Amino acid sequence: MSDVRVFDEPATDNRLDDMKQGVLGKPLDRPDGPVKVAGAAPYAAEYDLGECVEGVLVTAPFARGQITAIDKASVLDMPGVIAVLDDPRMITRPAQGTAGEAPKQKPGQVDYFGQPIALVVAETFEQARDAAKHLAFEYDADDNSEIPFDPATAETEESDGATRKGDLAKAMSDAAHSVDLIFTTEGHNSAAMEPHAAMAEWDGQKLTVHAALQMLNYNHGELADAVGLPTEQVRILARYVGGGFGSKLGVSPETVAASLAAMELGRTVRVVMSRQQVFQDVVRRSETKQRLRLAAGADGRLIGLGHEARTSNLPGEGSAEPVVQATAYLYPGENRVLAVENATVHRMTAGSVRAPGEAVGMQCLEAAMDELAEAMDIDPIELRLRNIPDEHPGDGKPYSSRRYAECMREGAKAFGWDSGNTSGVWTDGPRKPRQQREGDWWIGTGMAGATRIHLVGRAEARVTLKADGTALVETDMTDIGTGTYAILNQMAGEMLGLPAEKVLVDLGDTDHPYGPGSGGSWGASSSGSAVYQTCDMIRDDIARKVNADAATLEFKDGMVRWPEGEKSLVDIMGGEDIVHQVRFKPGKAFEDYATASYGAFFAEVAVNRWTGETRVRRMTGAFGFGRVLNPKTARSQCIGGMVWCIGSALTEALHFDPVDGHLVNCDLAEYHVPVHRDVPHMDVLLVEERDAHGSPIQAKGAGELGLCGGAGAIANAIYNACGVRMHDFPMTPDRVM
Numbered sequence: 247m248s249d250v251r252v253f254d255e256p257a258t259d260n261r262l263d264d265m266k267q268g269v270l271g272k273p274l275d276r277p278d279g280p281v282k283v284a285g286a287a288p289y290a291a292e293y294d295l296g297e298c299v300e301g302v303l304v305t306a307p308f309a310r311g312q313i314t315a316i317d318k319a320s321v322l323d324m325p326g327v328i329a330v331l332d333d334p335r336m337i338t339r340p341a342q343g344t345a346g347e348a349p350k351q352k353p354g355q356v357d358y359f360g361q362p363i364a365l366v367v368a369e370t371f372e373q374a375r376d377a378a379k380h381l382a383f384e385y386d387a388d389d390n391s392e393i394p395f396d397p398a399t400a401e402t403e404e405s406d407g408a409t410r411k412g413d414l415a416k417a418m419s420d421a422a423h424s425v426d427l428i429f430t431t432e433g434h435n436s437a438a439m440e441p442h443a444a445m446a447e448w449d450g451q452k453l454t455v456h457a458a459l460q461m462l463n464y465n466h467g468e469l470a471d472a473v474g475l476p477t478e479q480v481r482i483l484a485r486y487v488g489g490g491f492g493s494k495l496g497v498s499p500e501t502v503a504a505s506l507a508a509m510e511l512g513r514t515v516r517v518v519m520s521r522q523q524v525f526q527d528v529v530r531r532s533e534t535k536q537r538l539r540l541a542a543g544a545d546g547r548l549i550g551l552g553h554e555a556r557t558s559n560l561p562g563e564g565s566a567e568p569v570v571q572a573t574a575y576l577y578p579g580e581n582r583v584l585a586v587e588n589a590t591v592h593r594m595t596a597g598s599v600r601a602p603g604e605a606v607g608m609q610c611l612e613a614a615m616d617e618l619a620e621a622m623d624i625d626p627i628e629l630r631l632r633n634i635p636d637e638h639p640g641d642g643k644p645y646s647s648r649r650y651a652e653c654m655r656e657g658a659k660a661f662g663w664d665s666g667n668t669s670g671v672w673t674d675g676p677r678k679p680r681q682q683r684e685g686d687w688w689i690g691t692g693m694a695g696a697t698r699i700h701l702v703g704r705a706e707a708r709v710t711l712k713a714d715g716t717a718l719v720e721t722d723m724t725d726i727g728t729g730t731y732a733i734l735n736q737m738a739g740e741m742l743g744l745p746a747e748k749v750l751v752d753l754g755d756t757d758h759p760y761g762p763g764s765g766g767s768w769g770a771s772s773s774g775s776a777v778y779q780t781c782d783m784i785r786d787d788i789a790r791k792v793n794a795d796a797a798t799l800e801f802k803d804g805m806v807r808w809p810e811g812e813k814s815l816v817d818i819m820g821g822e823d824i825v826h827q828v829r830f831k832p833g834k835a836f837e838d839y840a841t842a843s844y845g846a847f848f849a850e851v852a853v854n855r856w857t858g859e860t861r862v863r864r865m866t867g868a869f870g871f872g873r874v875l876n877p878k879t880a881r882s883q884c885i886g887g888m889v890w891c892i893g894s895a896l897t898e899a900l901h902f903d904p905v906d907g908h909l910v911n912c913d914l915a916e917y918h919v920p921v922h923r924d925v926p927h928m929d930v931l932l933v934e935e936r937d938a939h940g941s942p943i944q945a946k947g948a949g950e951l952g953l954c955g956g957a958g959a960i961a962n963a964i965y966n967a968c969g970v971r972m973h974d975f976p977m978t979p980d981r982v983m
């Protein structure tokens with residue numbers, strides 16, 4: 247039986263809190279953990295599919311122009327070489343998942359340095375790589391001096407959805423306290439551990455592709471489109487994905503290339519991007535330039551709020567990093583300007599990188615709030631507490647649950663936040679920089695608010711309660727390292743009264759029902775709701791079978807109890823399976839509310855007085871995102887986000903050559919993500935709540951919240967340590983000096 251459930255009524259059912267199995271909300275270990283640690287979990291390139299040939303992408307050594315000829319003969323005689331493919335369908339920009347369709351390019355058209363132009367297929371990887379290096383081709387490249395590379399001077403277009411209300415300039419001049427600041431952030435790469443990779447098989451009828459992707463339902467249509475097959479003839483599998491962070495939302499060139507090669511050659515083809523290709527060819531986060539204007543009355547309440555950003559993307563790409571997304575609902579101010587202008591540059595496509603918008607928008611907004619608090623001589627937490635709006639300042643929607651104040655208060659307590667100073671002695675005075683030094687190191691603390699919009703999307707799941715008393719959950723939802731296998735196991739286990747080992751969760755297969763995919767922090771609440779509602783149908787069936795009211799049933803360890811009796815599930819099933827499938831869809835309960843997840847960051851840093859080196863010494867994050875399905879996986883998501891805050895604050899930056907537009911630092915040696923040595927102890931507090939508008943299971947998004955603002959806390963701590971206000975991220979030693 248299948249059913250469609252639209253989320254129109256707020257979720258007031260708190261059954262999940264009182265269920266007997268008691269597995270939901272508990273720190274269940276990830277069922278996929280041991281297989282991954284043992285190296286037994288196959289990632290996209292690791293399937294044993296028998297005989298398999300290897301493809302290596304050839305990329306353009308220029309930024310804009312036209313490939314005019316590819317001399318296939320130049321490599322066809324090389325050892326092991328099977329074919330050179332230059333199918334124009336392969337030479338596409340990466341798709342951007344939810345961000346929208348990439349514009350079609352002319353055959354052979356090159357728009358950025360490093361764009362794939364051909365695929366060389368050989369018997370072994372080494373042979374393919376060697377031939378790829380030697381492939382001869384001709385091209386007409388445009389004169390670099392005529393290509394816009396620099397976002398600061400390139401032409402811009404304003405993104406849709408700008409807000410202009412009241413008179414911000416007047417609010418700024420009327421304000422008792424104000425700041426007007428320019429910040430910059432650099433481009434980022436998702437840098438997932440698993441490179442983009444695909445293995446494709448073609449049997450003449452059906453294309454089967456093992457790929458590293460986040461959103462299979464969407465990727466299914468994209469790939470079918472790209473290779474010209476109906477979706478029924480395409481199957482994508484992504485059982486295990488080694489991180490995505492946005493870079494695997496859309497199908498990227500290696501998956502299309504492997505598929506087209508398999509179809510043309512009738513062989514199984516594997517294409518794995520090199521780390522350099524991952525940096526050159528998958529979506530980047532745009533660099534930003536942000537102007538922040540904050541105008542407050544004498545009472546500390548904002549009367550004016552301006553957040554204007556400049557981002558960049560390739561010509562024809564409609565989407566821009568939504569830098570002001572959180573600013574729109576986080577703080578009040580009747581006089582508002584919120585706008586993003588997008589510059590057209592020839593760099594690889596800009597798209598979603600973990601927490602698109604908030605990640606870089608919040609870190610600048612929250613650094614500006616720190617300066618405003620200083621100008622007013624009040625504690626930065628106090629400033630934020632005075633600026634929690636009653637309703638969405640833009641569209642007037644009511645807020646759903648919002649534990650922003652609680653996160654700041656509880657986080658402050660856990661961190662030992664001292665409004666007076668950092669020495670641990672309460673002085674009741676304003677915080678001042680340069681109050682604490684240990685030898686060569688200035689010590690300081692800083693805080694920042696966190697928020698990320700909450701999204702929930704269509705999700706389907708099929709649950710089979712089997713006659714043997716085990717359950718099978720099937721959906722094409724993915725687990726990109728986030729904990730989906732665990733939380734869907736817990737949801738089914740809780741609803742059906744089964745311990746973890748009796749529930750099998752089968753993900754990452756487009757033959758399964760439509761999952762929401764892993765993106766935008768919507769995965770857990772959306773797919774969790776689909777499993778919850780599907781299991782609810784099974785509970786109703788069980789109730790009918792035992793002639794009891796479903797509301798009175800208790801499920802635990804394979805037993806069902808009701809006021810008049812008890813029976814094992816196996817006995818009730820009587821040799822037959824029960825199968826149900828629900829399609830969950832967001833509705834009015836969600837759409838009519840301003841729903842978001844909230845939090846607060848606290849950081850302590852040491853800044854070397856001679857070198858400007860900054861070490862983060864500890865961090866605390868307090869987060870409220872509705873029901874916590876699994877505190878272990880949720881906490882891991884938060885810690886992961888906070889590690890990204892360190893990268894965004896101190897080290898991560900894409901550098902482009904101003905002369906020919908190539909990405910200079912395209913590997914993990916040159917693009918500096920925080921390593922173990924850079925990451926101190928991190929405390930995560932989960933400030934629980936039930937959000938009736940977040941989803942039917944009262945959960946909201948968690949995956950991206952941990953990096954929405956935390957780099958600002960680190961910047962504020964640097965100022966508190968050494969007295970230097972900086973506005974350019976990352977705050978590398980040369981800038982801190």
Ligand code: MOS
Binds near residue numbers: 598601767
């Ligand atoms: Mo996320 S950047 O939507 O994977």
